[in-house]
Amino acid sequence: MAGQVRSFAAGGQTQDLRPCGQDAADAIGAMKRLMDERLSLMTEVARQKWNTKGAIEDLLREKEIVDGLKVEAAELGLSEVWAERFFRAQIEAGKVIQRECFVNWGQAGVDQFGNALDLARVIRPRLDQINSQLLRVLVLGWPVLADPTQCSHVAATTESLLAVHGELVATLAVVALREVETS
Numbered sequence: 001m002a003g004q005v006r007s008f009a010a011g012g013q014t015q016d017l018r019p020c021g022q023d024a025a026d027a028i029g030a031m032k033r034l035m036d037e038r039l040s041l042m043t044e045v046a047r048q049k050w051n052t053k054g055a056i057e058d059l060l061r062e063k064e065i066v067d068g069l070k071v072e073a074a075e076l077g078l079s080e081v082w083a084e085r086f087f088r089a090q091i092e093a094g095k096v097i098q099r100e101c102f103v104n105w106g107q108a109g110v111d112q113f114g115n116a117l118d119l120a121r122v123i124r125p126r127l128d129q130i131n132s133q134l135l136r137v138l139v140l141g142w143p144v145l146a147d148p149t150q151c152s153h154v155a156a157t158t159e160s161l162l163a164v165h166g167e168l169v170a171t172l173a174v175v176a177l178r179e180v181e182t183s
């Protein structure tokens with residue numbers, strides 16, 4: 001895979017994506033932060049849906065996200081099949097968080113949140129940015145993710161997500177990272 005990744009056009013410039021060790025390690029750090037931010041935004045998503053009594057799951061939006069990211073992945077030289085697995089896992093983990101929020105707020109008798117962010121205008125655009133940024137750092141970090149001698153990075157990612165989001169969410173979110181070696 002690493003050998004297939006040559007370059008991609010970003011902001012009109014072609015960048016060399018062949019990794020050197022530090023770039024790949026930095027990319028793993030960025031991947032962790034972006035995965036965490038994506039999951040953290042799910043509470044904001046849930047607050048807005050709680051206020052509007054909206055459904056947690058939006059399958060049309062999920063399909064649009066995944067279809068778009070598969071095209072981007074192909075352009076970046078990343079396996080579309082793997083990219084779909086990775087992002088579907090992030091989406092499932094995010095829905096777990098939203099469902100947990102709904103259960104907790106239902107039990108606590110929460111009525112409305114006064115300061116919920118706008119889903120369409122604020123949260124989803126940020127999620128779209130995060131998704132694209134994630135794709136790019138996954139390409140850069142691929143040599144580390146695919147190297148069985150460096151599997152501690154996946155364990156560290158799991159640990160840091162687990163500490164904030166709990167075991168179920170963390171396990172779901174990293175599942176595709178554990179399959180990189182075989183992709």
Ligand SMILES: C=C(O[C@@H]1C=C(C(=O)O)C=C[C@H]1O)C(=O)O
Nearest residue numbers: 045056057058059061062091094
């Ligand atoms: C985050 C949302 O909730 C769910 C999770 C999604 C995601 O993780 O991107 C997309 C659609 C929904 O099924 C949303 O509705 O935007």
